[in-house]
Amino acid sequence: MVDADGIYYLGPEGSFTHEAATLLNKGNLKSESTISLVFKKVDEREGSIGVVPIENSLEGPVNETLDNLYNYDNIYVIGEIEKKIELALATRSNDLSQIKRIYSHPHAFNEAREKLKELGFNEYIPVESTSKAAQIVSQDSEAAAICSTFAAKLYNLKVLLTINSHNNYTRFIVLSKEMSSNGNKSMILFTVPHKPGALYKVLQVFYDYNINILMIYSRPLKSIPWQYYFYLEYEGNISNHEFIEKLVKSTSVLKIKGAFSKLNNDPRF
Amino acid sequence: MVDADGIYYLGPEGSFTHEAATLLNKGNLKSESTISLVFKKVDEREGSIGVVPIENSLEGPVNETLDNLYNYDNIYVIGEIEKKIELALATRSNDLSQIKRIYSHPHAFNEAREKLKELGFNEYIPVESTSKAAQIVSQDSEAAAICSTFAAKLYNLKVLLTINSHNNYTRFIVLSKEMSSNGNKSMILFTVPHKPGALYKVLQVFYDYNINILMIYSRPLKSIPWQYYFYLEYEGNISNHEFIEKLVKSTSVLKIKGAFSKLNNDPRF
Numbered sequence: 181m182v183d184a185d186g187i188y189y190l191g192p193e194g195s196f197t198h199e200a201a202t203l204l205n206k207g208n209l210k211s212e213s214t215i216s217l218v219f220k221k222v223d224e225r226e227g228s229i230g231v232v233p234i235e236n237s238l239e240g241p242v243n244e245t246l247d248n249l250y251n252y253d254n255i256y257v258i259g260e261i262e263k264k265i266e267l268a269l270a271t272r273s274n275d276l277s278q279i280k281r282i283y284s285h286p287h288a289f290n291e292a293r294e295k296l297k298e299l300g301f302n303e304y305i306p307v308e309s310t311s312k313a314a315q316i317v318s319q320d321s322e323a324a325a326i327c328s329t330f331a332a333k334l335y336n337l338k339v340l341l342t343i344n345s346h347n348n349y350t351r352f353i354v355l356s357k358e359m360s361s362n363g364n365k366s367m368i369l370f371t372v373p374h375k376p377g378a379l380y381k382v383l384q385v386f387y388d389y390n391i392n393i394l395m396i397y398s399r400p401l402k403s404i405p406w407q408y409y410f411y412l413e414y415e416g417n418i419s420n421h422e423f424i425e426k427l428v429k430s431t432s433v434l435k436i437k438g439a440f441s442k443l444n445n446d447p448r449f
Numbered sequence: 450m451v452d453a454d455g456i457y458y459l460g461p462e463g464s465f466t467h468e469a470a471t472l473l474n475k476g477n478l479k480s481e482s483t484i485s486l487v488f489k490k491v492d493e494r495e496g497s498i499g500v501v502p503i504e505n506s507l508e509g510p511v512n513e514t515l516d517n518l519y520n521y522d523n524i525y526v527i528g529e530i531e532k533k534i535e536l537a538l539a540t541r542s543n544d545l546s547q548i549k550r551i552y553s554h555p556h557a558f559n560e561a562r563e564k565l566k567e568l569g570f571n572e573y574i575p576v577e578s579t580s581k582a583a584q585i586v587s588q589d590s591e592a593a594a595i596c597s598t599f600a601a602k603l604y605n606l607k608v609l610l611t612i613n614s615h616n617n618y619t620r621f622i623v624l625s626k627e628m629s630s631n632g633n634k635s636m637i638l639f640t641v642p643h644k645p646g647a648l649y650k651v652l653q654v655f656y657d658y659n660i661n662i663l664m665i666y667s668r669p670l671k672s673i674p675w676q677y678y679f680y681l682e683y684e685g686n687i688s689n690h691e692f693i694e695k696l697v698k699s700t701s702v703l704k705i706k707g708a709f710s711k712l713n714n715d716p717r718f
Binding site for chain 1: 504505506507508509512616618645646648649652653655656659660661662664665666667668669671672673674675677
């Protein structure tokens, strides 16, 4: 679907972002340890793309991603991937009775807590990521990991059961230095003049052009306390020049990140 | 300034919220380990109040506070405290040359990194809070803590130097089960009908009444993926019934948290 020299994703190997990045057919997948490093690599390496999480349905936006989108004027969004976050109890053997230890990330353990209680497990050993848990368990036949089925497969573990995570979805975005004008949604970041009604005037432009706002978040501008920039996604693309002109006039700073579509339509992802 | 049977704050003792809570003259200060527990105590104990952080000028809103404000219909905001976040290098002795170890929270160490480098310190021991660092150092004459001057004083430490933290402010709110209608700013939380222009219609009400919006954040409604509630603060109070009526009409759910003012006008806080 996307052709690139290198695809940099938020790691480690086996992370949910890694799984999302495998949906991009072509390119050499490379793990980075932070979201900011993914942006840095996309900025430095010609023809590369990046994959980072931008929003979780329970936790809200990923601030590090929004702030980097605001700071890198030359990095655009060319695609979106949405995934249901599902966890599994994974082991080397098929035998639950052999399990003496469970490794997981604290968030994942919280989601799995009830199910594990039913199985008689009340304690776990916390590690920095669910993929790290899978890696440890691949070396320990008396341990189980709470991790994604993707991480389980990567580390040759067997999935003993899956844990139903209610309403837990994450959206990932695909980054590139080339702006796209095709897609069914678009992203902008902006600041407004420091006077009453300023944000209202921006939203009025969308209303006047009958354009549906899909989401809006505000984030602090770190340079000035209690001043904000806005992050906004809307339905449609960036080809209406009159509309874009009106946006330019109603904002102080306007950063257009381009138009994009969902890369996956499979409900399993 | 505020009279209460008990003042519950986000601890531990020596935390920045603890320092903010000491500005409330009357009441018995009690530390709680999470923001959600502070809300629970205010809900359960008649006549008590709570103090929690709501926003930092660099990091943005404190999601756990916003979500609890949305979920507790009967808890209101009666005051606000703003504090500059300043860090200090604190020890038991006055002698920097005796220091072999530095304890701190990772965020605080990041802020102090450059200054510590100048002094020849490149490493530190991470602990869960800056007040915990102060507590440890109070038992160890070869160690220093990166903590607030408040925590240093609480644990009888000497401040060897202060670290200038650029643009780092935190706002705290004072919680009560009694709504206040006096103050120069007000807080509401709301959802909008699921149709185009819905948020615009809400902001139009503010524009029509010439009321200045101070901040707006959106947060996910965990019950339905990709649906949001909005958190908004505006200039003025809640006494204009016509204005409030219009807000009721333009929103789906509206939760009015009352009017309040800043409790401190001292620039040092």
